[in-house]
Amino acid sequence: xxxxxxxxxxxxxxxxxxxxxxxxxxxxxxxxxxxxxxxxxxxxxxxxxxxxxxxxxxxxxxxxxxxxxxxxxxxxxxxxxxxxxxxxxxxxxxxxxxxxxxxxxxxxxxxxxxxxxxxxxxxxxxxxxxxxxxxxxxxxxxxxxxxxxxxxxxxxxxxxxxxxxxxxxxxxxxxxxxxxxxxxxxxxxxxxxxxxxxxxxxxxxxxxxxxxxxxxxxxxxxxxxxxxxxxxxxxxxxxxxxxxxxxxxxxxxxxxxxxxxxxxxxxxxxxxxxxxxxxxxxxxxxxxxxxxxxxxxxxxxxxxx
Amino acid sequence: xxxxxxxxxxxxxxxxxxxxxxxxxxxxxxxxxxxxxxxxxxxxxxxxxxxxxxxxxxxxxxxxxxxxxxxxxxxxxxxxxxxxxxxxxxxxxxxxxxxxxxxxxxxxxxxxxxxxxxxxxxxxxxxxxxxxxxxxxxxxxxxxxxxxxxxxxxxxxxxxxxxxxxxxxxxxxxxxxxxxxxxxxxxxxxxxxxxxxxxxxxxxxxxxxxxxxxxxxxxxxxxxxxxxxxxxxxxxxxxxxxxxxxxxxxxxxxxxxxxxxxxxxxxxxxxxxxxxxxxxxxxxxxxxxxxxxxxxxxxxxxxxxxxxxxxxxx
Numbered sequence: 001x002x003x004x005x006x007x008x009x010x011x012x013x014x015x016x017x018x019x020x021x022x023x024x025x026x027x028x029x030x031x032x033x034x035x036x037x038x039x040x041x042x043x044x045x046x047x048x049x050x051x052x053x054x055x056x057x058x059x060x061x062x063x064x065x066x067x068x069x070x071x072x073x074x075x076x077x078x079x080x081x082x083x084x085x086x087x088x089x090x091x092x093x094x095x096x097x098x099x100x101x102x103x104x105x106x107x108x109x110x111x112x113x114x115x116x117x118x119x120x121x122x123x124x125x126x127x128x129x130x131x132x133x134x135x136x137x138x139x140x141x142x143x144x145x146x147x148x149x150x151x152x153x154x155x156x157x158x159x160x161x162x163x164x165x166x167x168x169x170x171x172x173x174x175x176x177x178x179x180x181x182x183x184x185x186x187x188x189x190x191x192x193x194x195x196x197x198x199x200x201x202x203x204x205x206x207x208x209x210x211x212x213x214x215x216x217x218x219x220x221x222x223x224x225x226x227x228x229x230x231x232x233x234x235x236x237x238x239x240x241x242x243x244x245x246x247x248x249x250x251x252x253x254x255x256x257x258x259x260x261x262x263x264x265x266x267x268x269x270x271x272x273x274x275x276x277x278x279x280x281x282x283x284x285x286x287x288x289x290x291x292x293x294x295x296x297x298x299x300x301x302x303x304x305x
Numbered sequence: 306x307x308x309x310x311x312x313x314x315x316x317x318x319x320x321x322x323x324x325x326x327x328x329x330x331x332x333x334x335x336x337x338x339x340x341x342x343x344x345x346x347x348x349x350x351x352x353x354x355x356x357x358x359x360x361x362x363x364x365x366x367x368x369x370x371x372x373x374x375x376x377x378x379x380x381x382x383x384x385x386x387x388x389x390x391x392x393x394x395x396x397x398x399x400x401x402x403x404x405x406x407x408x409x410x411x412x413x414x415x416x417x418x419x420x421x422x423x424x425x426x427x428x429x430x431x432x433x434x435x436x437x438x439x440x441x442x443x444x445x446x447x448x449x450x451x452x453x454x455x456x457x458x459x460x461x462x463x464x465x466x467x468x469x470x471x472x473x474x475x476x477x478x479x480x481x482x483x484x485x486x487x488x489x490x491x492x493x494x495x496x497x498x499x500x501x502x503x504x505x506x507x508x509x510x511x512x513x514x515x516x517x518x519x520x521x522x523x524x525x526x527x528x529x530x531x532x533x534x535x536x537x538x539x540x541x542x543x544x545x546x547x548x549x550x551x552x553x554x555x556x557x558x559x560x561x562x563x564x565x566x567x568x569x570x571x572x573x574x575x576x577x578x579x580x581x582x583x584x585x586x587x588x589x590x591x592x593x594x595x596x597x598x599x600x601x602x603x604x605x606x607x608x609x610x611x612x613x614x615x616x617x618x619x
Contacts, residue, residue: 025419097345184334
């Protein structure tokens with residue numbers, strides 16, 4: 001009887017190595033997942049006991065047991081508002097220009113290279129820019145406004161890049177059809193490009209903001225205070241003109257800075273506060289991320305060209 | 306012919322009858338285009354702002370401290386009575402933590418990228434990639450907490466006598482943080498290698514690993530190198546993890562088990578205090594920031610030439 005086709009030992013060895021690498025790859029992926037789970041478990045086991053309604057509605061305090069994060073999360077929310085208001089119009093406009101208007105010349109190339117490089121600048125350097133420019137040149141002070149603008153500069157490249165990607169996904173025949181009907185360039189952008197790319201742009205904005213909300217270093221650099229036991233003045237007032245912008249000039253603290261402050265203290269009670277603040281921060285950042293991914297997913301499903 | 310000329314006649318008639326409508330529309334278009342252009346230009350202004358602020362403050366710093374002493378002095382004690390302004394201890398701390406981070410992130414990130422691109426079934430890739438990217442969306446101060454109060458106690462069980470603040474645990478956590486940057490960009494580069502190259506390799510009897518290492522990685526290398534450079538830049542610029550977990554004492558050592566201060570941690574330390582605007586102490590953070598920028602720039606330029614050297618075009 002003929003022997004079955006001989007399998008060379010070399011082939012077996014190669015297949016074993018191949019299988020070995022597959023297991024290594026799975027282990028490496030699991031290691032990443034494990035690190036994330038360990039981090040969540042560590043935070044939860046230290047901080048979950050401190051989470052309560054009181055913790056969310058109290059000011060920081062010298063006594064760990066009665067300290068809370070009210071001023072911190074209000075500060076974070078107000079700064080996100082300023083950041084979004086500044087970064088979204090500027091970033092979307094820049095993205096629209098680069099995709100729809102920009103001629104192919106050295107200036108456009110310069111702007112494009114520059115945006116790619118800005119995305120790689122360490123965040124603390126933005127803090128130094130803000131300290132020199134906003135705080136000492138423009139005299140905006142160490143305020144909510146300065147902090148919001150700083151983070152807006154930080155996430156601007158993200159907003160521009162995702163806007164461009166969203167616009168690039170729109171097929172050319174949509175534009176051609178609109179131009180054929182006599183629409184001007186701005187009419188095409190306003191009535192077609194922006195509505196069709198809105199989902200993608202929103203994803204970019206949300207992911208940018210989820211990055212901004214966890215940023216600590218640039219805000220410390222502009223001189224954010226770590227102990228704030230008051231809230232900024234409310235944006236609405238009883239007298240005319242009903243709206244007040246005083247909160248923009250108020251000093252502030254944010255969640256990550258509050259957390260950093262508590263970590264830096266030696267007492268373990270404050271570490272538990274830090275863990276609880278970290279849980280709130282993670283919940284905010286991760287839910288924004290999840291929201292961004294959901295928006296992108298639903299949007300992709302809905303539009304078929 | 307007739308239709309063309311009649312529409313031309315119509316256009317001429319319309320321009321004569323309603324002179325302002327078209328002009329208004331055209332000027333509105335121009336104004337909008339100009340506004341959009343300035344929005345795009347703002348990114349260049351940000352770069353100019355960063356460069357000029359850093360240079361301006363650093364120049365006045367280098368008028369009090371000669372640049373030779375800045376680069377060669379081995380002590381960094383700008384706020385002491387006996388002030389020394391040597392950037393070496395800070396630069397060294399930055400390099401050591403970044404190197405530890407890369408020792409963790411580059412091998413793991415590359416293995417993950419090869420696995421996801423060449424081995425993983427479709428659903429693993431679709432779920433695995435966004436899940437790993439969550440690692441990079443965790444706020445860095447939370448990673449600092451993790452490094453100081455979870456990783457360091459763990460390491461102290463393995464390495465007895467490890468101080469509470471050390472560069473090792475900060476570096477490892479930075480490494481975990483930048484895995485997704487490395488793996489994501491590398492994987493994109495590998496997936497853009499044309500399928501027929503893989504098919505040829507499989508047809509010649511190559512295993513998946515041989516195909517990955519000899520067929521897919523070489524043409525994707527320029528993209529993988531960008532991923533490495535991106536990861537390393539992130540590691541150099543990382544602030545909060547080192548500020549929390551590596552200690553805030555300048556220490557000129559290459560031993561990652563020791564505490565040390567990085568350039569970024571120094572900037573945080575000074576900013577937490579209250580230094581008067583215009584003092585030499587205030588200017589040191591800009592000189593430190595400039596050094597950080599130049600280090601990042603140097604690696605990016607090196608990466609650019611590396612990519613150019615290995616670029617393959619189909």
